[in-house]
Amino acid sequence: MIDQWFKSDLQDIYKQHTIAVFIDESGDAEFLLKIFGAEYTIQQANTELDELHIKYLIEKVQPSNERFLIYTRSKKDALKFIREYCETCGCLEIRYLQNYIKDKVHQILNLNINLPKEELIAAAKVSVGKDRTYWMDLSHKGATEIFDLNKELLPFVHDPDTYSEEKYDAQLRETFYRKVNELLGQDYLSKPAPTLAGEVVKAMLDGLAAGCCNKTLESIYKGWLDSVSYRGSFNGYLGSYKLSSDLDIWNVSIHHPFRQVDERWLAEVGQNISDKTNMSTTLARLRQRNQSRQAQALGICFWRDVIALLEFDPKDIAYLSAFSECVEFYKKHFCKLDTAIRNLYAEFLNKKELLEPFQELYKEHASVFLDKWFRFFRDYQETQTGALQRIIDDAGGLKTAAIVGDGVAYEIAELVAAKVKGSANLRKEAILADIPSETENNMSRIYMANGVTEAVQGNREKYLAAQNPDVSIDFIRLDEVTEEACSGQVLICTYKDIDDMGEKLQQKALKYFPETIDFFAEKISVLLASGYAKVYLITDHGFVLTGLLSEADKISVSPIGDFEKAERYIRTEIKQTDLTPALIEAEKSYKQFSYLYFAKNINPFKTPGLYGFSHGGVSPQELVTPYFCWEQSGASAASLSVSIENKGDLKDVTGELFSIKIQADKGAGDLFSRERKVYLVFFANRAQVNKSDVFTIQRNERITKEYTFDGYSEIEIQLLDAATKQQLDRAVVKQNEDRDLGGLL
Template identity: 90%
Template structure:
């Protein structure tokens, strides 16, 4: 605020004069010149020669309106050539800056400031750009308010040398350093800025480690992790910090940055995982840690998964009385455990001692649930056959997109749904996959309603298209989806990355799953924004993860006769009476085989292949698959209805030119049906070849647009809403070249 007082004093002079002399005997007030900007022409005059030169410059510029400020450190009585300006124009004399400050504070705010000279001058320098509340706080709280260490420390520790030199002059820098040392409880010593910054961070980290961090330092720490500008420098300090060997890990701040402490917590919890009495206290602490923004900023995000495993209560499983109830329980409750253990595998698969207790807890829960699952196994019936045909039949003329994933487990679909943006209504249902739950079989069931197993994806698509000759279907890969309109009423998008990565990389693929989940969500959001009224997410099968696996965990069986053993199922030519007590049997013909056998747990059969990510079995993780449908809200129903009026004429066009007549109905008379913005998109051979500008059509209005075939003999035209990209109508335009000859042949 001292800059405002200083400028006001100068303006009093310049109201009547163009020259002012600023006398600063101590030199302490020279910093005020920097607050003036380009408002005045500033000249220095600290010797007789400089005075003479300044006088020459001022006189030479007269009688212009240029305003000169002459700065000098000489006493008024010692001035020679510029003394007359003090008498005839005006003079601002600050003999002792501390007195000037005290007087101004008292005059302006009626406050008395009692600080040592150095601190008072430092306070004045810091007050530049601040308002009266700064001095009021300083008056009540003392010198601690000169520097707001909550704000100053973070940029300082981020780049100590640059910040100290650019922010402060030598006097202010020393005062700042003194305040920092006071905060640290140590005497001031002149030391490099980087050394002092290191001491600040060490005190901060020591406090967090001991659970007694100073409030200012803790505030700086939290701001550091939240800052985009300063965040990177924290890791350097943290990497060079060493925790004490006598550290009490349960006394560490809940917001601490030490991953090794989290892992030591995890190890202790794992050792005492069967201690139910201490569980409520443990969960309370873990929930605090899980909610810590600082932990999340540092990528320590696994506590929610640990909590999910620890707080799951298996007693409700005992009340399941049918297979359908088991399916619903899995979807609502148990699949969350699959998410949790998958995340923990991704995080700790290479740290057996940390992971093992939680894997065992998960397998205990799985065992309890699978006992009930297989008790009611007779209620299983696949609902996968003809899935795409049912979706097409239910489309009702609305543009519909279907994402057919490969290996998208139900728990993965739940995570995708949580990331989809927009206001579309989501209906979550499920499909029970056919057995064995492997790609060739299940994809055949999805695409083909005739029960045939088809190994080639292209043949499955041809079958579906042949069954729906009156429905235009586009088949593409999900990564080819863009915001551009496509001609088909139904769009089927395939995506095989989860299954491909799982089978090739096994559990190493787990680190890529979050990216895949985000990818699904982005594409669903894009499809909904690109005019599709419904977007489905379905898949062929789910998967199980074996995690840490010993030879004892592998199921070793030797069927009789000719057989084919996969990791999760066995095909045999003949019935295996010896296997049925421990395995699930199903009669199903495939090639020369007539029987299928499955394990009643999630462990793999002993095979020559890799272990980790697998499917083909009959666990809920493999069979309960998502049938999710996002449907855009029906708000557009209140909009003005618009259609292509001359569809019949467009099927037989003579010549190169053709006209499209767009007709709006009379509307409901409300605000939403007064007009509508629309545009036309043209396709040839399922590729977009043209697009019109957006135009507005009023109710009861007919708009005629003319176009050319531009080398195409047949075009498909879509009328789309400009805001939602909803398809309002479509027409086929055909050129009749025979009639062009005028009957000459």
């Protein structure tokens, strides 16, 4: 605020003169010259020669509207050549800056400020650009208000040298350093800025480790992790910090940044995982840690998965009395444990001592649930055959897209659904996959309703297209989806990354799953935004993970006769009568084999291949697959109905030009059916070749648009809503090959 006072004093001179002399005997007020920029021509006169030169410059440009400010540290009586300007124009004389400050605060704000000279001058420098509340706080709270350490410390520790040099002059810098030392509770010693910044961060981390961090330092810490600009410097400090060897880990702040403390917590929780008495207290602390924004910012997110395993209560499994109830229980409850253990495998697969107790707990829960699952498994009936045909039949004339994933487990689909953007209504159902749950078999069931197992994807697509000759179907890869909708009424998108990565990389692929989940969610959002009224997510099968696997976990069986053994199923030519352990049997012909056998758990059969990510078995993780449908809300039903009126004429057009007549109905008379913004999209050979501008049609209005064939003999036209991209109508324009020859024949 001192800048405002100083400018006001000078303005009193400049009201009548173009020259002012600023006498600063102590030199403490020189910083005020920086507030003017190019507003005045500033000249410094510290010697007689300077004075003479300034007088020459001023006289040379006179008369002129240019305003001069002459700054000098000489006393008025000692001035020679510019003394006359003091008398004839005006002079602002500040002998002692601290007195000038006190007088102004008292005169203008009616406040008394009692601070030592250095602190008062520092306060004045900091007050530049601030309002009266700054001085009021300073009057009431004292020197601690000179610097707002909550704002100043973070940029200082981020880049100590640059911040100190650019922000403060030497005097202000020393005062700032003194305040920082006061905060740290230590005496002031002159030291390099990086050294002091390191002491600040050490005090911060020491406080977090001890669970008693200074409030200001804790505030800086939280702001640091939230900051986009400063976040990068934190890891460097953290990496060089060493925790005390005798640290009490349960006294550490819940928002601490030390991953090693989290892992020590995890180890103790694992060691005491059976201690139900004390677990409730531990869980309360873990929930706090899981909710910490600082932990999340540092990528420490595994506590939600640990909590899911610890909080799961298996007693409700006892009440399951039918296979359908087991399926619903898996969807609503148990699949969350699959997510949790998958995340923990991704995080700690190379740290056996940390992972093992939680894997054992997961297997205990899984064993209880699978006992019920297989007790009622006789009622299992696959619902996968003809899945895409059902989607096509249910399209009801609306543009519909179906994503056919490979290995998208139900728990993965739940995570995808949570990230899909938009206001579409989501219906979550499940399909029970056919057995064995492997790609060739299950993809055949999805595409083909005739029971044939087809190894070639292109042949599956040809079969589906042949079964629906009156429906235009596009087949593309999911990564080819863009904001522009394809021409067909139905779009089938395939995506195989999960299964491909799992089979090639096994459990090493787990770290890539979050990216895949984001990719699915993004593409579903794009499809909904590009005009598809319904978007489905289905898959061929799920998967199981073996995690930490010992030889004892591998199921060793010796079938008789010709057989083929995979990790999760066995095909045999003849019926097996004496297999140990007891397996699930199913009759199903494939090549020369007639029978299938499956384990009643999630462990793999002993095979020569790799272990980790597998499918083909009959666990709920492999068989319960997503049948999710996002459907645009019915709000558009209240909108004005618009259609292409002359479809019949467009089927036989003579010449190069054709007209499209677009008709709006009478509407309901409400606000939503008064008008509608629409546009046309043109396709030839299933590729977009043109698009009209957006135009508005009023109720009961007809609009005619003219276009040319541009070398295409047949064009499909789609009429779309401009806001939602919903397809309102479509028509095919065909050019009559028998040209109008004007009676020449």
